[in-house]
Amino acid sequence: MTFSHEPATPPVPERNPTGYDVSMQVEFHDYGVFLPEIDLWLDSTAPQRATWISHGHRDHARGRHERVLGTSTTLRFYRMRLTVEPQDREPEEFPLEFGETLDWNGALLTAYPAGHILGAAQLLVTYKGERLVYTGDVKLRPPLAGVTAVTVPCDRLIIESTFGLPIYRLLSREEARERIVRFARECLAEQSIPAFIGYALGRGQEIVSILCEAGIRTAVHGAIARFIPIYEEAGYRFPGWEAYDARETAGKALVIVPTHGSGLKARGRNIRIAYVSGWAALSNARARSGAEELIPYSDHSDFDELLDMVTHSGARHIDLVHGYTEPFSRILMKRGFEARGHRAGAGTNVEDAEG
């Protein structure tokens, strides 16, 4: 099943069969990746002259940069997150939609969908005949809401490895949809209140959309609700969603953010919590999240999808950022790749990463 309004994925360029060693310079810093030859940062969390923003999560879209590049949706999320002081200069925006190309200091930049969340994009940098792809956070299989990612052929691939261990194999969106709706209906049938823990941007809207489309009354926490209008503009539907009100929860499914979950439970109401996350692949997520129902679905690639992306990219040089960078690079090296793990950018701490 696909959404009728689902945007098309743009075509990708043919693979460039060079085979020589990649010469483009790449620097990995704690606060982002830097391409010095074209003076462009990738997901820098510290203020820079210019940075590409892969998607709108807070740990990627932050910092008062002079110039920001990204899809128009991502730039919108970025603006929402900036606190504006009167003396601040507005960052100059360079929107780049899927399939569009921009000339940047002698390089060609092209955006491709990354699945992940609404607006999330991979960046293809073509410089002196070489192709470098920076995936940002990426999900290969179709997401519940967002444009399906593509594998972009390249010489060097900088990819995340949030779920870079073989224990992480996650549900498809169809399976996730089925599990979410089933849990909600089961709870409501026995007069208990289903509460879904999702992240404020991305997972939250995906869950709300599924529940609403299934005709279930759904109350949405404000941190999630604030992004719903942007999803609606992009064509996603949330028929009949309501704002969360702690006094009126009976007969409704709740969609809340992780920090809200433990508080709800402590109040001892007849609430059953479901945790929708890649981390829910392991039983110990139950203790960590306080949820009883674990639905292992993520807006990140699972282990098999990561291997697929790496293999099909054709790149020999793989750089890993986020998550299990060391173990995943070792697994890739055994398979003949030149792989390196880096401690770069956001979400380096596995525990804090949104999954």
Add this chain to the structure above:
Amino acid sequence: MDELAQVCERIAASASRLRKAGLLADYLRTLDDSALLLAVRFLSTGPIAKGGVNRTLFGDEEKQRLSIGYATMREALERVVDWDPETLRLCYQEVGDAGETIGLLVRGHTKEEPLTLAGANDIYQQLFRTRLTARKVELLTEVFRTYRPLTIKYFVKVVTGNLRIGLLAKMVEEAVAVAAGLPVEAIADANNRLGDLAQVAVAARKGTLSAIETRIFHPMDFMLAKPLDRVEDLPTPAKWFVEDKYDGIRSQVHIDKGRVKIYSRGMEDVTSGFPEIERAFSGASSTAIVDGELLAWRNGRALNFTVLQQRIARKSVRAALLLEVPVVFVAYDLLLESGQLLTGEPLETRRARLEALVAGRKSLSAEPESLVLSPQTRLADHAALEQHFNEARARGNEGLLIKRSGSVYESGKRSGAWMKLKRPYATLDVVVTAAEQGHGRRATVFSDYTFAVRSPDGFANVGKVYSGLTDAEIKELTKIFRSLSLQRFGRVMLVKPVVVLEVAFDGIQKSSRHKSGYALRFPRIVRWRQDKRPEECDDLQRVERLYEASLGG
């Protein structure tokens, strides 16, 4: 087995105790008698029946456990999946459970064939019978290649013995009761007598529960005492008896036709470590179960628990050690005599029969001095209680056990018919070096702390403590610990030694668990010392001095 695995998954995903037991009861009802026996056995005792139930099958009563090492499982797993050992190690570290890790990793590598309970039992019996590791690896490899990942997960969990689905032993009893339409007390009682819930479940269904007799050589649950905080909290003192509370190993001695077995509270058979106690009872002609305490004993008084520890878990005891650490059994209750269960009899009756049994010991046993009757006194008033307490402490014992006149023996319960009066030993100011997530309501906060004292090379851990703080304090400390995090291992986080706690405890023992070489017994948090810095903590020297002082007692 496939169904059992699915039911276990649903049980794991239920927070409510009632729902867990209900799910299990619904499943048990669908099974025929032989499947019921296996399902309940897998969920309670493990893959192999305990204590003589399979005696005819194996003829070897002593070997009752199927133990398969992690190395064996890993070797089998490595034959099925092609990840390197380091990757497998990391996966296990993240998951924290062998069965779950294996179940996750074999996905895509198995034929996903169905497995029945009888089929699983067949494999367990083969694993049980073979003594060759290579053969075990072969059998497990075959399992990992053949069945469904979820089934494999629980197949392994049954072997490792901890299902980790929040299904307590009591809840399995509840489910058996619900499935049979009987009160849970009837099931618990029969299980206490027989020690095999699987057989109890079948008997319950057939309506033959009352025919289950107490089986000797299976440990019954011990009756436990509730803590009494203050002397004056004891209601109507004249209705109670007092005995010293000893710091030894609570044990149950089973005697039948000259055969003697000693069981510890962990329900372990510890007989081989205490040959003199075995001999002391070997002359008894009666069939009996005696409740009491093993104690290291010299010159009429008990020695430190640490001294006694040298005698635990030994297959045989050297003559020198027998002299060095002499042990006595202090008897204080009689649960069964001449095949008659006495747990329903009043305290005074049991005591009288125990006295008679012990009085006849001189003619019966080879080592009469190894068997002592715990002195019991009727209490007069609160002042007497205080005095008894001080005398018990002066004798080097922990405090007092206070037993209500006329009370029955409540197996496995902490009912209030027995009270214990103890004084904390001392307190130490310690610093927290690691924090661990709690369980249940405390699953999302760090509530369990490993703590240390100062040592010449920094800090040395001396124990681990659970809670004792208010929810608000735990919440605040959780925030602080996150900011102090050095390294994370699953549920445990190493933290910078900054937070100082004052802990009370009941004693100090030698321990190889901690680098310091010592461990505090029953530590609990008195307060969070926000006024103290880690440099102001107590040091290892003080711990050593306290330990030396305790040996003198």
